[in-house]
Structures are given as structure tokens and as C-alpha cells.
Amino acid sequence: MAGRRVTINDVASLAGVSIATASKALNGRHDVRASTRDRVLAAAAELSFQPNALARGLLSGQTRTVGLLTSDSVGRFGIPVLLGAEDAFGAGEMAVMLCDARGDAIREQHHLRALLSRRVDGIIVVGESTNPRPSVSNDVPVPVVYAYGPSEDPEDVSFVPDDVGGAVMAVEHLLALGRRRVAHVTGPRHYKAARDRAEGLRLALEAAGCEQAGDTLWGSWSQRWGRHAAEMLLMAEPEVDAVFCGSDQIAAGFVEAARERGRSVPSDIAVIGYDNWEVLSTEARPALTTVDMNLELLGRTAAQHLFAAMDGRATPGVHRMPCHLVIRDSTAAA
Amino acid sequence: MAGRRVTINDVASLAGVSIATASKALNGRHDVRASTRDRVLAAAAELSFQPNALARGLLSGQTRTVGLLTSDSVGRFGIPVLLGAEDAFGAGEMAVMLCDARGDAIREQHHLRALLSRRVDGIIVVGESTNPRPSVSNDVPVPVVYAYGPSEDPEDVSFVPDDVGGAVMAVEHLLALGRRRVAHVTGPRHYKAARDRAEGLRLALEAAGCEQAGDTLWGSWSQRWGRHAAEMLLMAEPEVDAVFCGSDQIAAGFVEAARERGRSVPSDIAVIGYDNWEVLSTEARPALTTVDMNLELLGRTAAQHLFAAMDGRATPGVHRMPCHLVIRDSTAAA
DNA sequence: CCCGAGAACTAAAAGGTTTTCGGAAACGTA
DNA sequence: TACGTTTCCGAAAACCTTTTAGTTCTCGGG
Numbered sequence: 208m209a210g211r212r213v214t215i216n217d218v219a220s221l222a223g224v225s226i227a228t229a230s231k232a233l234n235g236r237h238d239v240r241a242s243t244r245d246r247v248l249a250a251a252a253e254l255s256f257q258p259n260a261l262a263r264g265l266l267s268g269q270t271r272t273v274g275l276l277t278s279d280s281v282g283r284f285g286i287p288v289l290l291g292a293e294d295a296f297g298a299g300e301m302a303v304m305l306c307d308a309r310g311d312a313i314r315e316q317h318h319l320r321a322l323l324s325r326r327v328d329g330i331i332v333v334g335e336s337t338n339p340r341p342s343v344s345n346d347v348p349v350p351v352v353y354a355y356g357p358s359e360d361p362e363d364v365s366f367v368p369d370d371v372g373g374a375v376m377a378v379e380h381l382l383a384l385g386r387r388r389v390a391h392v393t394g395p396r397h398y399k400a401a402r403d404r405a406e407g408l409r410l411a412l413e414a415a416g417c418e419q420a421g422d423t424l425w426g427s428w429s430q431r432w433g434r435h436a437a438e439m440l441l442m443a444e445p446e447v448d449a450v451f452c453g454s455d456q457i458a459a460g461f462v463e464a465a466r467e468r469g470r471s472v473p474s475d476i477a478v479i480g481y482d483n484w485e486v487l488s489t490e491a492r493p494a495l496t497t498v499d500m501n502l503e504l505l506g507r508t509a510a511q512h513l514f515a516a517m518d519g520r521a522t523p524g525v526h527r528m529p530c531h532l533v534i535r536d537s538t539a540a541a
Numbered sequence: 542m543a544g545r546r547v548t549i550n551d552v553a554s555l556a557g558v559s560i561a562t563a564s565k566a567l568n569g570r571h572d573v574r575a576s577t578r579d580r581v582l583a584a585a586a587e588l589s590f591q592p593n594a595l596a597r598g599l600l601s602g603q604t605r606t607v608g609l610l611t612s613d614s615v616g617r618f619g620i621p622v623l624l625g626a627e628d629a630f631g632a633g634e635m636a637v638m639l640c641d642a643r644g645d646a647i648r649e650q651h652h653l654r655a656l657l658s659r660r661v662d663g664i665i666v667v668g669e670s671t672n673p674r675p676s677v678s679n680d681v682p683v684p685v686v687y688a689y690g691p692s693e694d695p696e697d698v699s700f701v702p703d704d705v706g707g708a709v710m711a712v713e714h715l716l717a718l719g720r721r722r723v724a725h726v727t728g729p730r731h732y733k734a735a736r737d738r739a740e741g742l743r744l745a746l747e748a749a750g751c752e753q754a755g756d757t758l759w760g761s762w763s764q765r766w767g768r769h770a771a772e773m774l775l776m777a778e779p780e781v782d783a784v785f786c787g788s789d790q791i792a793a794g795f796v797e798a799a800r801e802r803g804r805s806v807p808s809d810i811a812v813i814g815y816d817n818w819e820v821l822s823t824e825a826r827p828a829l830t831t832v833d834m835n836l837e838l839l840g841r842t843a844a845q846h847l848f849a850a851m852d853g854r855a856t857p858g859v860h861r862m863p864c865h866l867v868i869r870d871s872t873a874a875a
Numbered sequence: 876c877c878c879g880a881g882a883a884c885t886a887a888a889a890g891g892t893t894t895t896c897g898g899a900a901a902c903g904t905a
Numbered sequence: 906t907a908c909g910t911t912t913c914c915g916a917a918a919a920c921c922t923t924t925t926a927g928t929t930c931t932c933g934g935g
Contacts, residue, residue, distance in 0.1 A: 212660075212682065214891055225915045230893055240913060255680070257658040261604065262891035265595045265920045268546075272659075275639070286620060293641050297652070302659060305609070305639040307627050314631075321636060325594045325606075326546075346589070348546065430824040456820065486790065486820070490764040548921060559885045564923060574883060596921035599890050 213254045221250035233258070264326065272302045273513060274322035276343075278310050278356070279335035283484065284502060288333050288354050291506025299514065301328075310335065319343060329513045332358075333506075337367055337400045350516035354509040355502070357525045364516065365525045366509045368500040370400050373530035374407025377451055377479045377498050380532055382411070384540060386449035386477055388420040392436040392461060393453025394428040401425065401453050404481065408451055420447045428453070430487075433460020441468055448476060449538075455480035455487040458495050462537060466492065477538040493536030500530050547588045555584035567592070598660065606636045607847060608656035610677075612644050612690070613669035617818065618836060622667050622688050625840025633848070635662075644669065653677060663847045666692075667840075671701055671734045684850035688843040689836070691859050698850065699859045700843045702834040704734050707864035708741025711785055711813045711832050714866055716745070718874060720783035720811055722754040726770040726795060727787025728762040735759065735787050738815065742785055754781045762787070764821075767794020775802055782810060783872075789814035789821040792829050796871060800826065811872040827870030834864050 219229035224243060231239050232247035233256075239247075250256075264270040273296060277285045293303050304322060308315035322330060329349050334340050334356015342360035344351045350364075357365030381389055391408050394401040405423050412419055421444045426432035433456060440447060441464075452458035458480030462472045472478050472493055480488055483499035505528045515521065553563035558577060566573050566581035567590075573581075584590075598604040607630060611619045627637050638656060642649035656664060663683050668674050668690015676694035678685045684698075691699030715723055725742050728735045739757050746753055755778045760766035767790065774781060775798075786792035792814030796806045806812050806827055814822055817833035839862045849855065 212891095215893095216891080226892080227894080227915055227917090228913085231914090234893080238913060243913080257654065259599070259891050260659045261595045261599045262920085263893075265593070265599060265891085265922095266893055268920080270595065272638075289639075290641065293639060297641070297648075300655070302655060303639045304606075305623075305627060305637050306631070307624065318631070320591065321634070324591045325636060430820075456824075460824075486764075490790075490794075546921095549923095550921080560922080561885055561887095561924080562883080565884090568923080572883065577883080593921050596890090597923075599892095599921080600923055602890080 212259070213256050215256065215258065217254055218247060218250045218256050221254065222247045268326075270326045270328055271300060272304060272325065272327050273510075274304045274306060274318075274325075274327040274330040275333065276306050276308065276315065276318060276322070276330055277333040277335075278308050278315070278340070283482070284355055284500075285333045285335060287502035288506035288509070291503035291508075292331055292333075292354070292510040293506075294503070295507040295510035312341075315343070319347065323347065323349070329517050331509055331513060332356075336398060337370065337403070338398065350513060350521060352509045352513045352516060354506055361525070362523050364512060364521055364523055366505055366512070367525060367527055368502070368505060369527035369529055370403035371407040371410070372527065373481070373498040373500065374404040374451070375411045376530065376532050377481070378408050378411035379415075380496070380534070380538065381449040381451065381477055381479060382415050382417070384449075384477060384538060387417055388444070388447050389417065389449045389451060390420040390440055390444060390447045391423045391451050391453070392433065392440065392457055393423060393425060394432075394457070396425045404451075404453050420444050426457070428456055430456045430460035430463075433457035434464040435460075437461045437464035438468070441465065441470060450476060450478050452478060452480050455482045455484045455491075455495055455497055458497070458537070459487045459491045462491050462493065462495070473537050473539050479538055483533050488533070488535065491537070493539070496535045496538040497533050498530050499533050501528060504528065546593070547590050549590065549592065551588055552581060552584045552590050555588065556581045602660075604660050604662055605634060606638060606659065606661045607844075608638045608640060608652075608659075608661040608664040609667065610640050610642065610649065610652055610656070610664055611667040611669075612642050612649070612674070617816070618689055618834075619667045619669060621836035622840035622843070625837035625842075626665055626667075626688070626844040627840075628837070629841040629844035646675075649677070653681065657681065657683070663851050665840075665843055665847060666690075670732060671704065671737070672732065684847060684855060686843045686847045686850065688840055695859070696857050698846060698855055698857055700839055700846065700862055701859060702836070702839060703861035703863055704737035705741040705744065706861065707815065707832040707834065708738040708785070709745045710864065710866050711815070712742050712745035713749075714830070714868070714872065715783040715785065715811055715813060716749050716751070718783075718811060718872060721751055722778070722781050723751065723783045723785060724754040724774055724778060724781045725757040725785050725787075726767065726774065726791055727757060727759060728766075728791070730759045738785075738787050754778050760791075762790055764790045764794035764797075767791035768798040769794075771795045771798035772802070775799065775804060784810060784812050786812060786814050789816045789818045789825075789829055789831055792831070792871070793821045793825045796825055796827065796829070807871050807873050813872055817867050822867070822869065825871070827873075830869045830872040831867050832864050833867050835862060838862065 219226040229247050232244040306318035330351045332353045339359045340356045342358040344363050353365040357367050424436045480495040480497035483497045488495040488497045553560040563581050566578040640652035664685045666687045673693045674690045676692040687699040691701050758770045814829040814831035817831045822829040822831045
């Protein structure tokens with residue numbers, strides 16, 4: 208952990224060539240004799256030479272680095288997106304700079320400046336919810352892609368989960384099981400995710416000519432609310448035979464309370480969750496059927512799109528990524 | 542999102558000074574007249590000049606960038622550590638490069654090389670468990686700090702949670718409540734965390750002159766195992782009045798099963814968990830008393846120590862960071 | 876008016892790499 | 906031998922900033 212860093216100069220001297228030739232040999236250019244190339248490569252290996260990415264980036268204007276700007280990586284949803292993106296970049300020899308603005312616009316500006324000063328080739332902005340967020344793309348001289356939370360500006364490129372589609376899929380599954388009295392328990396109304404999923408439910412029921420059982424119950428994204436809602440619902444609408452919950456937390460609470468009230472899941476009531484948060488969905492009794500938003504795939508896709516945008520092949524707009532249904536015991540055939 | 546990047550040259554021309562003067566004005570050096578400095582600053586603001594960190598780093602040899610190498614950031618434990626580190630760095634104008642090796646040694650080497658080629662000033666290695674892991678510090682020319690999972694080499698610098706101490710704290714809390722027949726349900730034996738916590742239990746009981754109720758039950762880190770263990774334990778050792786669980790998942794399963802068997806928590810049995818994983822610990826019924834490992838603080842501390850090491854002030858060895866107890870309803874006074 | 880001191884400014888080098896362009900060597904042909 | 910062509914190699918510029926080592930300017934005192 209000491210000693211001057213070895214440069215291409217050292218490699219060139221050891222191999223007995225000029226730095227120009229050394230550079231060409233190392234980069235596999237073809238106007239260098241095979242024997243010379245081998246000498247250079249051997250010298251580089253002996254000195255365990257690592258080219259200085261700063262110098263290279265300074266010259267080429269490309270750093271092969273992207274910024275990942277998240278508003279709240281504590282959140283459950285940012286992480287998988289981030290991992291997917293990291294995955295896609297890692298495979299392509301890109302490095303990822305992580306910045307967490309903690310939901311503070313000032314800090315976000317600060318991080319943005321820092322990223323630009325480091326000459327990142329592009330930026331992914333990961334939202335903390337699917338609610339649209341202010342654009343940062345103005346006067347940013349590199350491509351920006353928004354993941355999970357879309358930009359308010361429709362000219363920007365955003366990738367979001369298709370919550371309406373996911374809800375439709377969930378409800379169609381319930382209907383296919385023969386359930387006809389479907390209720391809905393979900394999170395706070397100010398979450399676009401909650402509203403979209405309610406809308407998906409409405410569409411699917413309408414298409415099947417069904418009525419929703421009772422009004423949508425808006426609450427919080429907690430297990431506690433799931434339990435509470437179960438008690439209210441089982442009292443008010445005893446003939447309900449299926450419940451679509453807006454999250455796995457709510458669903459986990461719901462099945463727990465239902466079981467305690469002597470209602471059997473799934474035979475009396477089929478329950479379906481959302482998010483596929485495995486610590487809840489696989490450990491609930493019964494294990495929860497749930498909608499998986501494919502967040503890692505979403506992150507990977509956003510990253511791949513950022514590559515395309517760096518090449519000038521951007522396709523603006525909000526791209527909705529399909530979800531998939533994970534079927535477990537809470538909706539087993541009646 | 543186009544146009545040549547503005548350099549200090551542009552600023553200097555606009556202000557009518559040389560680039561040397563512009564540089565000094567921008568960096569607040571004092572051998573430049575106040576009026577000149579203002580002219581330069583105004584020019585820089587007008588062009589919204591951002592100094593090129595690559596050029597600066599190339600010259601100074603310092604990139605103000607650190608690498609965060611994680612084996613498995615999907616894991617529950619890497620994330621808070623990572624956030625704490627990011628926090629400490631962010632405040633100091635450092636940037637963080639995130640690399641996830643996915644538990645693959647080859648990929649880890651690859652990422653390590655990439656980080657060095659980008660001339661990071663230091664590296665934090667975040668383990669996926671508290672089991673010691675191979676050192677990467679050899680032939681790495683910058684300081685390395687290990688967080689959560691320590692290095693096998695005692696000459697390296699590692700920060701780990703004090704699992705023995707955390708367990709002692711938990712058991713002392715149970716003893717202080719007057720419980721005397723304490724059982725232990727925990728995860729797989731090949732986890733050092735599980736063994737350390739069992740050791741802490743042993744120490745605390747020994748100090749109080751108590752016997753452990755039954756043998757330690759080794760299993761998995763799951764809710765399912767917690768439920769299963771509860772059934773076994775309540776059958777085999779009916780007079781148990783307290784259970785120390787190796788994780789919140791286990792504890793959540795335990796209290797659930799205990800409640801179903803008609804045992805009241807905490808009046809019949811006090812239960813204590815580990816990790817303070819809030820989605821489980823606050824939503825269990827009753828809410829779980831648990832040991833919080835202060836992982837964000839651990840990450841922050843590791844980061845701060847990396848700063849120190851960059852200045853040549855490293856203190857080798859394994860540093861155990863204290864935990865704290867979060868008291869909730871599952872151990873309310875009898 | 877001239878000198879000297881200090882303040883304010885600038886030219887140039889340095890940092891490591893890639894690329895362009897020119898030159899040298901080798902080789903074949905007339 | 907003279908000349909053209911191909912192959913291989915090296916000098917130097919470029920990228921952008923900071924720092925060093927001057928150089929010029931300003932101004933008070935003689």
C-alpha cells in the first residue's frame with residue numbers, strides 16, 4: 208500500500224518501446240508487430256499496470272461512469288431498481304456513483320452538480336414512489352432516465368411499473384377462480400400506486416360485469432391497517448369471497464385477522480397482495496399470492512435505455528413495465 | 542443537453558484574465574485583487590462553469606472518491622451500512638462508487654481492479670454476514686476498511702457489531718425483569734452471529750448464576766422456524782418464562798405461535814428479538830423488544846475511519862460497535 | 876523623477892493517456 | 906541502383922486544471 212503508481216511510461220521503458228507503441232499494443236491496435244506486442248504485454252503484466260482512467264477520461268471525454276441519484280434508498284423499492292441497474296452497468300464495464308438525496312431538493316441539486324463535475328456519462332434518477340417528480344433534465348448536459356418514479360416532464364424518459372396492468376392481472380386471477388364479490392383494501396389515496404391499482408381493479412371488474420364488494424378502503428401501507436380493515440370488512444360485507452390488497456403488508460395483516468375470525472383463506476376468502484416482499488408473502492399463513500413488479504428488471508431496463516440514450520437513441524415518454532403474478536396458497540383453487 | 546463543456550479557459554477569457562488567475566480566484570486563493578475575483582466569479586456563474594474533476598484528480602492524485610465493495614447488497618444488512626457510509630462521505634464532498642460482487646470472488650477481483658483503475662482514494666468492503674472473509678488488502682495501494690463482515694487478516698481494519706455484547710444486554714434485560722428460565726432459539730450454527738449471540742447469552746446467565754432453559758435450538762433465520770421452535774419448546778420446557786431469539790424473524794414467528802397456544806406474551810413468556818427489522822418488530826403482536834445493531838452508525842464510523850486511514854492514521858484490528866436495546870411490548874414488566 | 880517593495884498577474888510545466896502524423900526500415904520491382 | 910509500397914515505430918499534441926516561478930504593475934519614499 209505504498210510506492211508510486213506504475214504508468215504506461217514504466218511499461219514502455221521496460222519493454223524498450225515508446226509510450227505510443229505501448230499504448231497501441233495494450234489497446235490491441237494492429238499496427239504493432241506481434242513480437243513487440245507480446246513484449247509490452249509481458250511488461251505490463253510484470254508491473255501489474257492499470258491504466259489511469261482519469262487520464263483516459265480526460266482525453267476521450269467519456270468516463271464510463273453513471274450517476275445513480277435516489278431520493279430515498281432506504282425505501283423498499285429503490286434498492287432492487289438500483290441493483291438491477293448496477294447489474295446492467297457492471298456487465299458493461301461501467302461504474303456507478305451512488306448519491307442519496309434523502310428526499311431533500313437542495314441536496315439533490317448538490318449531488319447533481321457533483322456528478323456533472325465528475326463528468327458522468329449519464330444519470331438514473333430513482334424515485335421513492337410512483338408519484339411523478341420534478342424533472343432535473345434541464346441544463347444537464349448528459350442523458351437522464353427516471354426509474355420507478357417518473358418525471359413530471361413527458362419529454363423525459365421514465366420507466367415505471369404498470370400498476371394498472373398489475374391490478375388487472377390480479378383481479379382477473381380472482382375472477383378466474385370463480386370469485387365474484389371482490390373487495391379492495393389499499394394504502395393512502397395520495398399514492399399514485401394506490402390509485403392506479405384501484406383503477407385496475409375497476410377496469411377488470413367492469414370488463415367482467417362485476418360490482419366491487421363495498422367501497423375501496425383507503426388506509427396506510429401497514430399490517431396493522433390490514434388487520435383493522437379485515438375486521439371492518441368481514442363485519443360490513445360478510446359475503447365477500449375475495450380481497451385484493453394494495454400491498455403485501457396489508458395482505459399479511461388481512462389473512463392473519465381473517466384466520467383469527469375463523470374465516471378460512473383461501474376457501475372462504477381468496478386474498479392477493481402486491482409487491483412480492485418475500486419476508487411477508489412467503490411467511491404469511493397461507494403464503495400470499497401477490498403481484499411482483501419486476502423491479503430489478505425495471506432497473507436493468509432503465510440502465511440499458513440509458514446506454515441507448517448516450518448513443519443518441521432515446522425514446523422519450525413514460526414506459527410502463529409489465530408485472531407478473533406469483534401464485535401461492537392464498538388463492539389456491541376453492 | 543449538447544454543446545462543448547465550458548472550461549476554465551472560457552471563464553478566463555470572459556473575465557479577461559489568464560487561466561492561472563481564474564483558477565486562483567475560483568479556489569479562493571488570496572493573491573488576487575477583490576475586483577478581479579468578482580469578475581471571474583461572475584463569469585463562472587454566467588457560464589455555469591463546473592471544474593473538471595478528472596483533470597483536477599489527475600494532477601493532485603486525489604479523486605475524492607471511494608469504492609464500496611459489497612458481496613451481497615440484496616442482504617438486509619449491507620444496505621444500512623452502505624447508507625451510513627454514503628452519508629458520511631456525502632457530507633465530506635466524497636463520491637461513492639458502488640460495486641456488487643454478488644458473492645463471486647472473480648467478480649470481486651474484477652471490480653477491485655476497476656476501482657483501482659479509477660484511482661479511488663480508499664475502499665470499504667461490506668460483508669454479507671459477520672463471518673470473517675478473505676482479505677483483499679494485499680497489493681491494493683489504498684486503504685481498505687471492512688464493515689459488518691471482518692477481514693480474516695487481523696492487521697486489517699474491521700468494524701463489526703458487538704453480537705456478544707448485544708446478547709448480554711438482551712439477557713440482562715430479561716433477568717432484570719425477574720425472568721430466570723431463559724431459552725434460546727436462533728439461526729444456523731455456521732453463522733458466527735448465531736454463535737456469538739449464544740455465547741453472550743451464556744455469559745450473561747453465568748454472571749447471574751442462572752441455567753439456560755433447555756439447549757439452544759439452532760435452525761434457520763425464518764419466521765417458520767420461530768413458530769416451529771415455539772411449539773417444540775412449549776412442549777418440552779413448559780416452565781420457560783423468557784426466550785431470547787436470534788433474529789426478529791424468529792421472534793415474530795415465536796410470539797405468533799405462542800399466542801395461538803394460549804401463552805401470553807409478555808406475561809407468561811417474555812420474548813426478545815434481534816436486528817430491529819421494523820416491518821417485523823413493530824408489527825408483531827405484541828411489538829418486539831429487540832437488539833438494534835446500529836448498522837447505519839457502523840457504516841458511518843467505518844467511513845470516518847477510512848478518512849483517517851487515508852491520512853495515514855489507521856488503527857488496525859477488529860472494532861466491535863455497541864448495540865442498543867429497543868424496548869417494546871414483548872418484554873413489558875410482568 | 877527614480878527606486879524598491881509588495882501586490883497582482885501570467886507563462887509554462889506537470890499529471891497519464893490516446894491519437895495523429897511523419898519518418899524509418901524492410902521489401903519488392905524495374 | 907532507384908523508387909514505390911508496406912509495415913512498424915516514435916514525437917508531439919491534446920484533454921483541463923493547479924502550482925511554481927517568474928514578470929509586470931502600483932505606489933510611497935527619497
